[in-house]
Amino acid sequence: MISDELLDLGWSQSQDALTIGMKLRAGGILKRVTAVHKTEIDVAPSQGKDESRISLTGSWLNVPSSERPIVGDWLLIDPLDKTSFDLLPRRNILQRSSPDPGKTNQLMAANIDACFIVSSCLEDFNIDRLERYVALAAGAEIRPVLVLTKSDLTDNTSPLKRDLKKAFEEVETCFINALDSQSCQQLMKFLGRGKTVALIGSSGVGKSSLVNTMLGQDKQATRSTRSFDGKGRHTTTARSAHVLPSGGVVIDNPGIREVQVVETTSSIKDSFKDIEKLAKDCRFSDCRHQSEPDCAVQAGIESGLIDMRRLENYLKLLGQK
Ligand SMILES: Nc1nc2c(ncn2[C@@H]2O[C@H](COP(=O)(O)OP(=O)(O)OP(=O)(O)O)[C@@H](O)[C@H]2O)c(=O)[nH]1
Ligand SMILES: [Mg+2]
Numbered sequence: 483m484i485s486d487e488l489l490d491l492g493w494s495q496s497q498d499a500l501t502i503g504m505k506l507r508a509g510g511i512l513k514r515v516t517a518v519h520k521t522e523i524d525v526a527p528s529q530g531k532d533e534s535r536i537s538l539t540g541s542w543l544n545v546p547s548s549e550r551p552i553v554g555d556w557l558l559i560d561p562l563d564k565t566s567f568d569l570l571p572r573r574n575i576l577q578r579s580s581p582d583p584g585k586t587n588q589l590m591a592a593n594i595d596a597c598f599i600v601s602s603c604l605e606d607f608n609i610d611r612l613e614r615y616v617a618l619a620a621g622a623e624i625r626p627v628l629v630l631t632k633s634d635l636t637d638n639t640s641p642l643k644r645d646l647k648k649a650f651e652e653v654e655t656c657f658i659n660a661l662d663s664q665s666c667q668q669l670m671k672f673l674g675r676g677k678t679v680a681l682i683g684s685s686g687v688g689k690s691s692l693v694n695t696m697l698g699q700d701k702q703a704t705r706s707t708r709s710f711d712g713k714g715r716h717t718t719t720a721r722s723a724h725v726l727p728s729g730g731v732v733i734d735n736p737g738i739r740e741v742q743v744v745e746t747t748s749s750i751k752d753s754f755k756d757i758e759k760l761a762k763d764c765r766f767s768d769c770r771h772q773s774e775p776d777c778a779v780q781a782g783i784e785s786g787l788i789d790m791r792r793l794e795n796y797l798k799l800l801g802q803k
Protein backbone atom coordinates (compact mmCIF):
# COMPACT_ATOMS: atom_id res chain seq x y z
CA MET A 483 0.00 0.00 0.00
CA ILE A 484 2.93 2.32 0.66
CA SER A 485 4.42 3.30 -2.68
CA ASP A 486 8.11 3.30 -3.52
CA GLU A 487 7.81 7.04 -3.86
CA LEU A 488 6.79 7.39 -0.22
CA LEU A 489 9.62 5.13 0.84
CA ASP A 490 12.00 7.35 -1.08
CA LEU A 491 10.55 10.19 0.93
CA GLY A 492 11.56 8.54 4.14
CA TRP A 493 8.29 6.89 5.12
CA SER A 494 9.04 4.27 7.72
CA GLN A 495 6.70 1.38 8.39
CA SER A 496 6.62 1.96 12.11
CA GLN A 497 4.42 4.98 11.47
CA ASP A 498 1.83 2.91 9.66
CA ALA A 499 -0.76 2.91 12.41
CA LEU A 500 -4.17 1.42 11.92
CA THR A 501 -5.99 4.73 11.65
CA ILE A 502 -3.59 5.95 9.02
CA GLY A 503 -4.22 2.78 7.04
CA MET A 504 -7.95 3.39 7.25
CA LYS A 505 -7.69 6.95 6.07
CA LEU A 506 -5.39 5.93 3.25
CA ARG A 507 -7.92 3.35 2.11
CA ALA A 508 -10.54 6.09 2.16
CA GLY A 509 -8.42 8.00 -0.38
CA GLY A 510 -6.29 10.11 1.96
CA ILE A 511 -3.06 11.31 0.40
CA LEU A 512 0.19 10.98 2.31
CA LYS A 513 2.73 13.76 1.78
CA ARG A 514 5.84 14.99 3.48
CA VAL A 515 6.60 18.59 4.36
CA THR A 516 9.73 19.78 2.55
CA ALA A 517 9.66 23.48 3.43
CA VAL A 518 7.67 25.85 5.60
CA HIS A 519 6.82 29.44 4.71
CA LYS A 520 4.81 31.99 6.68
CA THR A 521 1.36 30.69 5.84
CA GLU A 522 2.21 28.04 3.27
CA ILE A 523 4.01 24.74 3.23
CA ASP A 524 5.71 22.79 0.45
CA VAL A 525 5.03 19.08 0.26
CA ALA A 526 6.25 16.09 -1.75
CA PRO A 527 5.61 14.07 -3.74
CA SER A 528 3.65 16.30 -6.08
CA GLN A 529 1.73 14.24 -8.56
CA GLY A 530 -0.47 15.22 -11.47
CA LYS A 531 -2.45 18.32 -10.71
CA ASP A 532 -1.73 18.16 -6.99
CA GLU A 533 -0.20 21.35 -5.77
CA SER A 534 3.23 21.08 -4.20
CA ARG A 535 2.37 24.11 -2.08
CA ILE A 536 -0.46 24.11 0.43
CA SER A 537 -1.87 27.25 2.04
CA LEU A 538 -2.52 27.00 5.73
CA THR A 539 -6.15 27.85 6.29
CA GLY A 540 -8.72 27.82 9.05
CA SER A 541 -7.62 26.61 12.43
CA TRP A 542 -4.00 26.14 11.33
CA LEU A 543 -3.61 29.90 11.25
CA ASN A 544 -4.74 30.21 14.83
CA VAL A 545 -2.35 27.72 16.39
CA PRO A 546 1.11 28.88 17.44
CA SER A 547 3.77 28.20 14.83
CA SER A 548 5.25 25.55 17.11
CA GLU A 549 2.11 23.48 16.56
CA ARG A 550 2.05 23.89 12.82
CA PRO A 551 3.67 21.44 10.42
CA ILE A 552 7.47 21.52 10.36
CA VAL A 553 9.93 20.17 7.81
CA GLY A 554 9.92 16.38 7.88
CA ASP A 555 6.32 16.12 9.08
CA TRP A 556 3.91 13.70 7.41
CA LEU A 557 0.50 14.99 6.42
CA LEU A 558 -2.57 13.00 5.51
CA ILE A 559 -4.41 15.15 3.04
CA ASP A 560 -8.14 15.04 2.51
CA PRO A 561 -8.76 13.88 -1.08
CA LEU A 562 -11.76 16.18 -1.45
CA ASP A 563 -10.38 19.33 0.14
CA LYS A 564 -6.66 19.47 -0.49
CA THR A 565 -6.12 22.30 1.97
CA SER A 566 -7.42 20.12 4.77
CA PHE A 567 -5.02 17.67 6.38
CA ASP A 568 -4.13 15.74 9.51
CA LEU A 569 -0.68 16.14 10.97
CA LEU A 570 0.57 12.64 11.74
CA PRO A 571 2.18 11.92 15.10
CA ARG A 572 5.92 12.58 15.04
CA ARG A 573 8.47 9.86 15.75
CA ASN A 574 10.82 12.48 17.12
CA ILE A 575 11.56 16.18 16.91
CA LEU A 576 14.94 17.80 16.51
CA GLN A 577 14.69 20.97 18.56
CA ARG A 578 16.70 23.52 20.43
CA SER A 579 15.89 26.10 23.02
CA SER A 580 15.28 29.56 21.64
CA PRO A 581 18.14 32.08 21.71
CA ASP A 582 15.68 34.42 23.47
CA PRO A 583 15.22 33.41 27.08
CA GLY A 584 11.65 32.63 28.01
CA LYS A 585 10.67 31.76 24.46
CA THR A 586 9.48 28.30 23.50
CA ASN A 587 11.76 25.74 21.91
CA GLN A 588 12.53 26.07 18.26
CA LEU A 589 11.40 22.99 16.38
CA MET A 590 13.85 22.22 13.61
CA ALA A 591 12.65 19.02 11.94
CA ALA A 592 10.58 15.92 12.57
CA ASN A 593 10.88 12.19 11.92
CA ILE A 594 14.64 12.01 11.66
CA ASP A 595 16.78 8.84 11.65
CA ALA A 596 20.22 10.37 11.93
CA CYS A 597 21.72 13.77 12.45
CA PHE A 598 24.87 14.73 10.54
CA ILE A 599 26.68 17.04 12.91
CA VAL A 600 28.79 18.97 10.45
CA SER A 601 32.02 20.73 11.40
CA SER A 602 35.03 21.50 9.29
CA CYS A 603 38.54 20.31 10.07
CA LEU A 604 39.61 23.97 10.19
CA GLU A 605 39.24 26.78 12.75
CA ASP A 606 35.60 26.13 13.60
CA PHE A 607 36.50 22.68 14.94
CA ASN A 608 35.51 22.73 18.59
CA ILE A 609 34.94 19.66 20.72
CA ASP A 610 32.74 21.46 23.26
CA ARG A 611 30.41 22.63 20.55
CA LEU A 612 30.28 19.16 19.01
CA GLU A 613 29.46 17.75 22.41
CA ARG A 614 26.47 20.08 22.67
CA TYR A 615 25.27 19.02 19.21
CA VAL A 616 25.61 15.37 20.15
CA ALA A 617 23.56 16.01 23.29
CA LEU A 618 20.97 17.81 21.17
CA ALA A 619 20.60 14.78 18.87
CA ALA A 620 20.66 12.33 21.76
CA GLY A 621 17.95 14.35 23.52
CA ALA A 622 15.66 13.68 20.56
CA GLU A 623 16.75 10.03 20.37
CA ILE A 624 18.32 10.65 17.00
CA ARG A 625 21.54 8.91 16.04
CA PRO A 626 24.40 11.43 15.85
CA VAL A 627 27.07 11.13 13.15
CA LEU A 628 30.04 13.48 13.20
CA VAL A 629 30.86 14.72 9.72
CA LEU A 630 34.18 16.55 9.39
CA THR A 631 34.34 18.52 6.15
CA LYS A 632 37.22 20.22 4.35
CA SER A 633 39.52 17.29 5.09
CA ASP A 634 41.08 18.18 1.72
CA LEU A 635 42.23 21.51 3.16
CA THR A 636 44.20 20.10 6.06
CA ASP A 637 47.48 18.17 6.01
CA ASN A 638 47.02 16.20 9.14
CA THR A 639 43.75 14.92 10.53
CA SER A 640 45.35 12.68 13.15
CA PRO A 641 45.15 15.16 16.07
CA LEU A 642 41.46 15.76 15.29
CA LYS A 643 40.83 12.04 15.08
CA ARG A 644 42.54 11.56 18.43
CA ASP A 645 40.47 14.30 20.10
CA LEU A 646 37.25 12.98 18.62
CA LYS A 647 37.95 9.44 19.71
CA LYS A 648 38.62 10.61 23.23
CA ALA A 649 35.46 12.69 23.48
CA PHE A 650 33.06 10.54 21.48
CA GLU A 651 33.90 6.92 21.86
CA GLU A 652 30.54 5.73 20.63
CA VAL A 653 29.80 8.25 17.90
CA GLU A 654 30.62 7.41 14.31
CA THR A 655 32.90 9.94 12.63
CA CYS A 656 33.45 10.56 8.91
CA PHE A 657 36.08 12.80 7.36
CA ILE A 658 35.04 14.10 3.97
CA ASN A 659 35.56 16.62 1.23
CA ALA A 660 31.99 17.83 0.82
CA LEU A 661 32.69 18.89 -2.75
CA ASP A 662 33.77 15.42 -3.84
CA SER A 663 31.12 12.76 -4.38
CA GLN A 664 33.60 9.91 -4.09
CA SER A 665 34.55 11.09 -0.64
CA CYS A 666 30.88 11.50 0.41
CA GLN A 667 30.05 7.90 -0.50
CA GLN A 668 30.88 6.81 3.05
CA LEU A 669 27.82 8.74 4.27
CA MET A 670 25.40 6.92 2.01
CA LYS A 671 25.05 4.03 4.45
CA PHE A 672 23.03 6.34 6.70
CA LEU A 673 20.66 7.13 3.84
CA GLY A 674 18.54 5.22 1.35
CA ARG A 675 14.86 4.34 1.27
CA GLY A 676 12.95 5.11 4.43
CA LYS A 677 15.77 7.15 5.95
CA THR A 678 15.90 10.82 6.81
CA VAL A 679 19.03 12.67 7.82
CA ALA A 680 19.16 16.24 9.14
CA LEU A 681 22.34 18.31 8.78
CA ILE A 682 23.25 20.72 11.55
CA GLY A 683 26.32 22.80 12.26
CA SER A 684 27.73 26.29 12.19
CA SER A 685 27.55 28.53 9.15
CA GLY A 686 30.07 27.90 6.40
CA VAL A 687 31.04 24.37 7.37
CA GLY A 688 29.64 22.91 4.14
CA LYS A 689 26.15 21.59 4.92
CA SER A 690 24.61 22.82 1.68
CA SER A 691 27.68 21.79 -0.29
CA LEU A 692 27.26 18.28 1.07
CA VAL A 693 23.55 18.27 0.20
CA ASN A 694 24.38 19.32 -3.37
CA THR A 695 27.03 16.64 -3.70
CA MET A 696 24.66 13.96 -2.45
CA LEU A 697 21.92 15.24 -4.78
CA GLY A 698 24.30 15.36 -7.72
CA GLN A 699 23.14 18.88 -8.55
CA ASP A 700 23.63 22.40 -7.25
CA LYS A 701 20.19 22.91 -5.80
CA GLN A 702 21.20 24.71 -2.62
CA ALA A 703 23.06 28.00 -2.71
CA THR A 704 26.49 27.78 -1.12
CA ARG A 705 28.77 30.57 -0.10
CA SER A 706 30.84 30.37 -3.26
CA THR A 707 27.83 30.89 -5.52
CA ARG A 708 26.52 33.96 -3.72
CA SER A 709 28.70 36.85 -2.78
CA PHE A 710 29.39 36.94 0.91
CA ASP A 711 28.02 40.14 2.43
CA GLY A 712 30.74 40.37 5.04
CA LYS A 713 28.27 40.55 7.91
CA GLY A 714 28.60 36.90 8.69
CA ARG A 715 25.15 36.27 7.32
CA HIS A 716 24.20 32.69 6.74
CA THR A 717 24.00 31.47 3.18
CA THR A 718 21.12 29.11 3.87
CA THR A 719 18.23 30.97 5.47
CA ALA A 720 15.49 28.34 5.59
CA ARG A 721 15.22 24.64 6.24
CA SER A 722 14.46 22.37 3.33
CA ALA A 723 14.14 18.65 2.69
CA HIS A 724 15.51 17.02 -0.45
CA VAL A 725 14.93 13.56 -1.88
CA LEU A 726 18.13 11.85 -2.97
CA PRO A 727 18.27 10.01 -6.31
CA SER A 728 19.22 6.87 -4.38
CA GLY A 729 16.27 7.29 -1.98
CA GLY A 730 16.03 8.86 1.41
CA VAL A 731 15.83 12.47 2.44
CA VAL A 732 18.37 15.03 3.59
CA ILE A 733 17.34 18.17 5.44
CA ASP A 734 19.54 21.24 5.04
CA ASN A 735 19.43 23.73 7.89
CA PRO A 736 20.66 27.31 8.24
CA GLY A 737 23.87 27.54 10.22
CA ILE A 738 23.39 27.49 13.96
CA ARG A 739 25.09 30.37 15.71
CA GLU A 740 25.29 28.79 19.12
CA VAL A 741 23.70 25.51 19.98
CA GLN A 742 20.95 25.90 22.46
CA VAL A 743 20.55 22.40 23.72
CA VAL A 744 17.16 21.50 25.01
CA GLU A 745 18.41 20.56 28.38
CA THR A 746 16.84 17.29 29.22
CA THR A 747 19.03 15.97 31.94
CA SER A 748 18.66 12.43 30.66
CA SER A 749 20.04 13.34 27.24
CA ILE A 750 23.08 14.97 28.80
CA LYS A 751 23.61 11.96 31.01
CA ASP A 752 23.34 9.71 27.97
CA SER A 753 26.08 11.62 26.22
CA PHE A 754 28.42 11.40 29.19
CA LYS A 755 28.05 7.77 30.15
CA ASP A 756 31.72 7.53 31.17
CA ILE A 757 31.28 10.26 33.79
CA GLU A 758 27.94 8.87 34.91
CA LYS A 759 29.48 5.44 35.42
CA LEU A 760 32.24 6.78 37.65
CA ALA A 761 29.81 9.02 39.54
CA LYS A 762 28.08 5.93 40.91
CA ASP A 763 31.19 5.38 43.04
CA CYS A 764 31.29 8.89 44.55
CA ARG A 765 30.85 8.93 48.32
CA PHE A 766 27.87 11.28 48.15
CA SER A 767 24.94 10.48 45.90
CA ASP A 768 24.48 14.20 45.21
CA CYS A 769 28.19 14.77 44.57
CA ARG A 770 28.87 17.69 42.24
CA HIS A 771 32.30 16.29 41.32
CA GLN A 772 34.08 19.49 42.18
CA SER A 773 35.67 19.50 45.62
CA GLU A 774 33.73 16.82 47.48
CA PRO A 775 35.73 14.16 49.32
CA ASP A 776 35.99 10.70 47.77
CA CYS A 777 34.73 11.87 44.41
CA ALA A 778 35.26 9.08 41.90
CA VAL A 779 34.97 11.49 38.97
CA GLN A 780 37.79 13.70 40.28
CA ALA A 781 39.79 10.52 40.83
CA GLY A 782 39.08 9.64 37.20
CA ILE A 783 40.48 13.00 36.16
CA GLU A 784 43.61 12.49 38.19
CA SER A 785 44.21 9.06 36.69
CA GLY A 786 43.64 10.45 33.20
CA LEU A 787 40.49 8.39 32.60
CA ILE A 788 38.41 11.52 32.08
CA ASP A 789 39.34 14.77 30.48
CA MET A 790 38.95 17.89 32.67
CA ARG A 791 37.52 19.78 29.71
CA ARG A 792 34.92 17.07 29.24
CA LEU A 793 33.87 17.22 32.88
CA GLU A 794 33.57 20.99 32.71
CA ASN A 795 31.37 20.77 29.65
CA TYR A 796 29.23 18.16 31.38
CA LEU A 797 28.78 20.32 34.49
CA LYS A 798 28.07 23.37 32.35
CA LEU A 799 25.37 21.54 30.41
CA LEU A 800 23.80 20.40 33.67
CA GLY A 801 23.90 23.97 34.92
CA GLN A 802 26.22 23.06 37.78
CA LYS A 803 28.99 25.38 36.73
N1 LIG B 1 37.63 22.53 -0.11
C1 LIG B 1 36.45 22.34 0.46
N2 LIG B 1 35.56 23.35 0.50
C2 LIG B 1 34.36 23.14 1.08
C3 LIG B 1 34.04 21.90 1.67
N3 LIG B 1 32.79 21.99 2.19
C4 LIG B 1 32.38 23.25 1.93
N4 LIG B 1 33.30 23.95 1.26
C5 LIG B 1 33.21 25.37 0.87
O1 LIG B 1 32.83 26.11 2.02
C6 LIG B 1 31.98 27.19 1.69
C7 LIG B 1 30.73 27.18 2.54
O2 LIG B 1 29.96 26.04 2.24
P1 LIG B 1 28.37 26.00 2.41
O3 LIG B 1 27.94 24.67 1.90
O4 LIG B 1 27.71 27.19 1.84
O5 LIG B 1 28.24 26.03 4.00
P2 LIG B 1 26.91 25.90 4.90
O6 LIG B 1 27.26 25.04 6.05
O7 LIG B 1 25.76 25.45 4.08
O8 LIG B 1 26.70 27.40 5.40
P3 LIG B 1 25.32 28.11 5.89
O9 LIG B 1 24.29 27.87 4.83
O10 LIG B 1 25.68 29.55 6.04
O11 LIG B 1 24.96 27.48 7.19
C8 LIG B 1 31.72 27.06 0.20
O12 LIG B 1 32.55 27.96 -0.47
C9 LIG B 1 32.10 25.63 -0.13
O13 LIG B 1 32.55 25.48 -1.44
C10 LIG B 1 35.03 20.84 1.64
O14 LIG B 1 34.84 19.72 2.15
N5 LIG B 1 36.21 21.13 1.02
MG1 LIG C 1 23.95 26.27 3.73
Ligand SMILES: [Zn+2]
Pocket residue numbers: 761764765769770771772774776777778779780
Ligand atom coordinates in the same frame (compact mmCIF):
# COMPACT_ATOMS: atom_id res chain seq x y z
ZN1 LIG D 1 31.83 13.04 42.48
